[in-house]
Amino acid sequence: MVKCLLAAAVILLVLMTWIGVDRAYRAFAHRHPELGPFRTPGGGCGGCRCSGGQCRADTIPIAD
Numbered sequence: 437m438v439k440c441l442l443a444a445a446v447i448l449l450v451l452m453t454w455i456g457v458d459r460a461y462r463a464f465a466h467r468h469p470e471l472g473p474f475r476t477p478g479g480g481c482g483g484c485r486c487s488g489g490q491c492r493a494d495t496i497p498i499a500d
Contacts, residue, residue, distance in 0.1 A: 465471070 465473075
C-alpha cells in the first residue's frame, strides 16, 4: 500500500513540476517579447507556423 501511495505522490509531483516549468516559461516569454513568439509544445519553430519539422515559409522576416 505504501509503494502505491508513494508512486502516486511521485507522479503527482512530476506533473506539478511540469506545470510549474510551463507557467514559468510562458511568463518569461511574455516578459521578453524581443526573443520571439511563445513556442507551444509540438508547434514547430513558432516563427512561421511550421508543422512536422517542415517550414512552409520561403523566407523568415528578420526585424531590424
